[in-house]
Amino acid sequence: MLSRHLIDLDDLSLSDLHSILQLAHEIRERPGDYFGACQNKILATLFYEPSTRTQMSFQTAMLRLGGQTIGFDNPLNSSVAKGENLKDTIKIVSGYADIIAVRNPQEGFAKAASLYSNCPIINAGDGGHLHPTQTLTDLTTLMEVKGDLHGLTIGMCGDLKNGRTVHSLIKTMCHFRSKFVLISTPELTVPQYIKDIMDASGCPYTELTTLEEAMPLLDVLYMTRIQRERFSSPEEYERQKNVYVLDKRKMALGRKELKVLHPLPRVDEIEPEVDDDRRAIYFDQAIYGMYARMSLIIHMLDEKNHYPVQFGKSYRAKCQNPRCVTQQERYLPSTFTDCGDMLICDYCDGRTLI
């Protein structure tokens, strides 16, 4: 059973997740059977920051199900420029549309939207916080190319500290007896709470500092970008930058069954020469993402599948995260989950000392 809204991939049970991946597979096998599945339905894509790729993926998914789309991709063209708040926009658009995909740089924006929406909300990215349909895309890709999610050895390379897609993928794959190989500079390895999750689920992990060491070990290599400014100094960047770039030479060290994923867009971290290697499947991954979104939309429009999003308790506190949606949208009810000496903001997951 799905929650009414998809804000965080953790909202899904494993059984929900299997159901979505299974339907994505069936749609890919027989797309013609699903043309018309969303006839007379409208998807609104409210993109407060541009992300052509993600927006097109949602739009294509809806159109290939026989539905229609409305929306915007430019806040300067929207009523937002006239100072309209989240609540009013969502109240009204959820009266026009049957389902909404929302992207906004404020953390917790999609969850706040779910409070006021008359239709299901899909979180299409809320700043650096959550981006569940990217993880669904990754999982669909693994399922389609590996046939089974269990027991894979997965290398994660790049900025593992700040990469939200990396964290989300690790958390989910911990349900499937994965082994993880974490490839990054020591400064950019995964946060402690992710290590705790791997430990708790009994999934072993190794930390390495070069791709060369990792390549022979992997069933899957998940590449991400390291931004120049993440390195400790310009000198360190110059010294390290090529260590985390995938090229033909490093690919030669990988197994025959290796699959290379990347959430795209890439910049320099994968050389174009790798594109012709059959193990490079990042372009296919984008297409699997369309099937994942088709499946998700069908699930969310099925009224049987609707469950409320969970909120904690009201507190007189104020979230301290400067990127939290509550900073701008002052009327939002102040709710937190109590966690000992901390309050965890229900919107952005920011932690505030009591």
Next chain:
Amino acid sequence: MLSRHLIDLDDLSLSDLHSILQLAHEIRERPGDYFGACQNKILATLFYEPSTRTQMSFQTAMLRLGGQTIGFDNPLNSSVAKGENLKDTIKIVSGYADIIAVRNPQEGFAKAASLYSNCPIINAGDGGHLHPTQTLTDLTTLMEVKGDLHGLTIGMCGDLKNGRTVHSLIKTMCHFRSKFVLISTPELTVPQYIKDIMDASGCPYTELTTLEEAMPLLDVLYMTRIQRERFSSPEEYERQKNVYVLDKRKMALGRKELKVLHPLPRVDEIEPEVDDDRRAIYFDQAIYGMYARMSLIIHMLDEKNHYPVQFGKSYRAKCQNPRCVTQQERYLPSTFTDCGDMLICDYCDGRTLI
């Protein structure tokens, strides 16, 4: 019978108006019956200034009738940036589309467009001049929530001097034995010509300066924004600003059957705490607007309903209104309605002394 184009709500007879409101009601009751009513038809939304709300409302209306949409919402992205005139744009787009909704800051733009269009034009706002589909939205809302337009006591609050939606709603409601309560600062009350219309139609009106006095009298409260710069001085603004803000305390003075409308977007003139009051129906109003537009599109595409827009006579005069469409589009025929010692511009209704 409708005119071919909807430029001004005055183009509609009362019988036209009833027919549109009636169909809006039927569509809302049985939307499935009307899916397909505009199949194979295309609506172009030409928005020379951004208005996401209005544009989405038109797009959704057309999509829910089984039609399709094209258009733009950003003049910088359009051929207009290359210097194309109104005539050429309309000539061509009216060859692509079956019906056009046009919004432009120049007063009289939509009427000028009607001269060159091969398909019906809907005025979706021409500067501060006319915005007939907002009034249709308001009327549909009143009809749906009150069941009858006759004999209502309607409060209008805010900037009644400059608010085009206020003027248009008063003019139309004068046909329905309304009583009006005008709530504003003395500087921002309705213009004399609107008072003349109320007098001529025998509709009584009262002018009040506070919401508190008005609340107990009203069947309907139509809230609008007062822009800070409309007050006579910053000191006056500080003193008055809260008088015209609707909050829980003022709502408590209202009747049980009161309905609060607002054309949206709001800024500060209605406190979010009012949203949860069942008498606040401004979010529903936006949805009624979609049904109003669905009904309007069906009527306008029905070829039986097409009548020409009225124009006056050619004069060698030039309209003096700096915001008139004739200032920029020099090739437009110069036509006016003779009104004693005045010429009234057929595009913008601006008055020029002879």
Next chain:
Amino acid sequence: MLSRHLIDLDDLSLSDLHSILQLAHEIRERPGDYFGACQNKILATLFYEPSTRTQMSFQTAMLRLGGQTIGFDNPLNSSVAKGENLKDTIKIVSGYADIIAVRNPQEGFAKAASLYSNCPIINAGDGGHLHPTQTLTDLTTLMEVKGDLHGLTIGMCGDLKNGRTVHSLIKTMCHFRSKFVLISTPELTVPQYIKDIMDASGCPYTELTTLEEAMPLLDVLYMTRIQRERFSSPEEYERQKNVYVLDKRKMALGRKELKVLHPLPRVDEIEPEVDDDRRAIYFDQAIYGMYARMSLIIHMLDEKNHYPVQFGKSYRAKCQNPRCVTQQERYLPSTFTDCGDMLICDYCDGRTLI
């Protein structure tokens, strides 16, 4: 038979061309028969520079065939702003869409796109280089209004040196025993290679410097714009500017069966007073363009019609044209057609001395 992609009108054989014009005619006669011809198909319009007219024409064409559209018209809103290259964008969008129309100011962009696309590419303009659907529009217009392309006397007026639509139309009409009348300042007449083509095909041409001399001779007048900066000096511009402006007086010198075309948008080169002359068909021309694009889309989606685009040989050379797509997209294979002491770039047709 069509090539898989339409990059250059020269990719089409005369038989392809006839087939497209014939189908455009049939669609115009019985549009209802073709609604549904592209059901379940998606056209992506990737417009890296704004061209509302052309984009709307493509979108309308697809929608009137029962298909759907996705796309963008503003590179600042796209992933391109994050530095994504042509290859990645095309790889992914060609997985979402069934056919792509691409416009980009870089010369050779569409041809480069064809290297990576999983679906047919239509060149909707690559800088000053090629714009084949404009020429298809012109040909469809001539066919529809004249009934036959053979033996026409065609006047071309304006900037004949730099006008890509002029060159493309002359090249194609050389197959149909045309006579050409070239009307321009001596500095702005057609390049020598176009004269060579007319000579080689046995099509006579006359060069004139005034519209007055030309008017009585013509079956067709193809007007284009002369940009102010193309004249040899500001004085020359002032002296000449009206010579190439079409007005009522010059129209009076034309034959009864004359047809006046213009690719639009126009600026000052045709007076609005000419629009009411029945021989002025430039607004109809835009609508014929929609039928031409409908026909083209149907042909290109027909899998029987797919042939590869031709490329020359790999060289270690680099194209010298600063507007060539290879300047920015460095990974593109460097291929040229050897032409004696020259290499002709396969993307932009730029010439490089060996």
